[in-house]
Amino acid sequence: MIRVILPPHLRTLARVDGEVELEVKSPVTQRSVLDAVEANHPMLRGTIRDHVTQLRRPMVRFFACGEDLSHELPDAPLPDAIASGSEPFLIIGAIAGG
Amino acid sequence: MSRVRVLVGTRKGAFILSSDGARKRWKVSGPHFAGWEIYHMKGSPLDPDRIYASQTSSWFGQIIQRSDDGGKTWNPPGTKPEDLMTSEGMPKGESNMFVYDASPETGKPLTTHQWYDGTQHPWEFKRVWHLEPSLSDPDHVYAGVEDAALFESTDGGKSWHELAGLRGSDTGPKWQPGAGGMCLHTILLDPNNPKRISIAISAAGTFRTDDGGKTWKPINRGLWKPINRGLHSEHIPDPTAEVGHCVHRIALHPSRPNTLFMQKHWDVMRSDDAGDSWQEVSGNLPTDFGFPIDVHAHEPETIYVVPIKSDSEHYPLKGRLRVYRSRTGGNEWQALTKGLPQRNCYVNVLRDAMSVDALEPCGVYFGTTGGQVYASADAGDNWKPIVRDLPAVLSVEVQALP
Numbered sequence: 217m218i219r220v221i222l223p224p225h226l227r228t229l230a231r232v233d234g235e236v237e238l239e240v241k242s243p244v245t246q247r248s249v250l251d252a253v254e255a256n257h258p259m260l261r262g263t264i265r266d267h268v269t270q271l272r273r274p275m276v277r278f279f280a281c282g283e284d285l286s287h288e289l290p291d292a293p294l295p296d297a298i299a300s301g302s303e304p305f306l307i308i309g310a311i312a313g314g
Numbered sequence: 315m316s317r318v319r320v321l322v323g324t325r326k327g328a329f330i331l332s333s334d335g336a337r338k339r340w341k342v343s344g345p346h347f348a349g350w351e352i353y354h355m356k357g358s359p360l361d362p363d364r365i366y367a368s369q370t371s372s373w374f375g376q377i378i379q380r381s382d383d384g385g386k387t388w389n390p391p392g393t394k395p396e397d398l399m400t401s402e403g404m405p406k407g408e409s410n411m412f413v414y415d416a417s418p419e420t421g422k423p424l425t426t427h428q429w430y431d432g433t434q435h436p437w438e439f440k441r442v443w444h445l446e447p448s449l450s451d452p453d454h455v456y457a458g459v460e461d462a463a464l465f466e467s468t469d470g471g472k473s474w475h476e477l478a479g480l481r482g483s484d485t486g487p488k489w490q491p492g493a494g495g496m497c498l499h500t501i502l503l504d505p506n507n508p509k510r511i512s513i514a515i516s517a518a519g520t521f522r523t524d525d526g527g528k529t530w531k532p533i534n535r536g537l538w539k540p541i542n543r544g545l546h547s548e549h550i551p552d553p554t555a556e557v558g559h560c561v562h563r564i565a566l567h568p569s570r571p572n573t574l575f576m577q578k579h580w581d582v583m584r585s586d587d588a589g590d591s592w593q594e595v596s597g598n599l600p601t602d603f604g605f606p607i608d609v610h611a612h613e614p615e616t617i618y619v620v621p622i623k624s625d626s627e628h629y630p631l632k633g634r635l636r637v638y639r640s641r642t643g644g645n646e647w648q649a650l651t652k653g654l655p656q657r658n659c660y661v662n663v664l665r666d667a668m669s670v671d672a673l674e675p676c677g678v679y680f681g682t683t684g685g686q687v688y689a690s691a692d693a694g695d696n697w698k699p700i701v702r703d704l705p706a707v708l709s710v711e712v713q714a715l716p
Contacts, residue, residue, distance in 0.1 A: 223374075224349075225350065225371065225373070225374055226374060228348075229374075229377065259377075259390055261411070262375050262376070262410045262411060263374040263375050263377070263410075264374070266375075267410075267412075267413060268413055273373065273375060275372055276373060276374070309373040309374070310373065
């Protein structure tokens with residue numbers, strides 16, 4: 217099971233509490249994790265990645281295992297600890313604005 | 315006795331204010347969508363409990379929400395009640411896909427407009443500024459968006475498609491953003507002619523279709539001063555240009571849809587030929603800069619504006635918040651001050667933040683960037699704040715209910 221932590225506003229939107237757990241087929245990448253998040257929660261399409269370009273929205277960040285992975289390629293494998301579910305994949309609203 | 319519901323969109327959520335027809339005691343519900351910017355909410359004229367909301371965020375983009383019970387519960391269109399019935403239930407709507415149409419079939423493949431440096435810049439969807447429910451079908455609703463375009467949904471807000479002929483009109487590449495972004499902020503539907511829609515874009519101007527949105531023409535003739543009054547016309551080097559006019563708001567009275575009133579970046583204007591030509595009616599206003607303009611519900615020649623000091627100083631003159639009313643369709647204006655702060659008031663009133671109700675006498679409402687919503691139950695003679703400490707108010711719409 218992959219564990220994903222959504223930012224509070226997206227938890228409200230998707231009506232979930234706490235972490236989201238997902239089955240993700242190998243290879244576990246940003247794209248495969250986000251595809252699974254969106255498949256389970258269609259409401260979140262367009263809120264994390266742009267509908268058309270599928271690129272990360274500018275003020276959304278991806279953290280995992282104490283690293284900022286926002287600038288990694290979407291098809292790069294995520295750390296083993298994410299793939300095994302021992303660490304969560306964090307989707308963060310950037311610190312900016314009011 | 316009839317009731318009133320005021321839909322208030324703010325920088326940090328939506329609030330719904332309700333009262334009986336006396337409009338003295340108010341119940342405040344909210345924040346709904348706490349923490350999100352609610353640019354606009356508006357109810358269907360056919361089914362007032364059907365309300366559309368534009369929920370938006372710089373972080374997470376655009377969401378469209380819909381209520382079918384007058385704002386008590388909300389769902390993204392496309393979610394069925396059974397989707398939410400179990401403990402694992404979740405909304406399944408995907409109501410936020412606003413994708414510009416650049417197909418040759420529906421218009422010209424227009425993908426760029428003018429950027430601040432004069433180069434062409436790609437059209438990028440940012441948010442929905444204004445939702446205008448149709449006059450004939452509660453499932454049909456228009457959306458004015460930034461970067462400027464007009465979208466519509468015919469399935470209650472679930473899916474959206476662009477009326478691409480507007481951007482595809484010849485002037486599109488010359489449009490450029492104003493300070494607030496290149497937004498389509500006003501949509502006026504003609505109650506006598508379902509094929510006619512007038513819209514306004516900052517800072518491109520006003521446009522009209524007479525064929526249901528297929529083709530559009532700019533209707534900006536006369537939006538300039540024959541005599542350049544000081545700095546007022548400096549923002550547009552060729553004042554007779556077909557586009558490039560910073561229209562802040564237009565309004566009409568349903569009984570006379572050919573008469574349009576406009577608050578421009580500077581100047582209050584009127585047109586009696588559906589926008590084909592415009593005349594200035596600023597008259598004795600102390601300043602004719604401002605954002606909202608609205609028309610009395612029962613008197614088509616009674617109009618309201620909130621004069622703002624200048625384009626560089628977005629607050630009332632001398633710290634005195636005053637609504638100005640003209641009972642002559644412009645030119646002769648009267649200051650309305652009773653109940654409004656007359657010292658140390660430096661709030662702004664944004665373009666979509668004024669509305670009127672259809673009760674007798676007509677109620678007038680406006681919200682400020684300081685979080686007050688002021689109401690007058692006597693057409694503007696006396697004012698009272700309904701609430702005074704909300705987040706900055708972006709929009710105000712009023713519904714008179716049976």
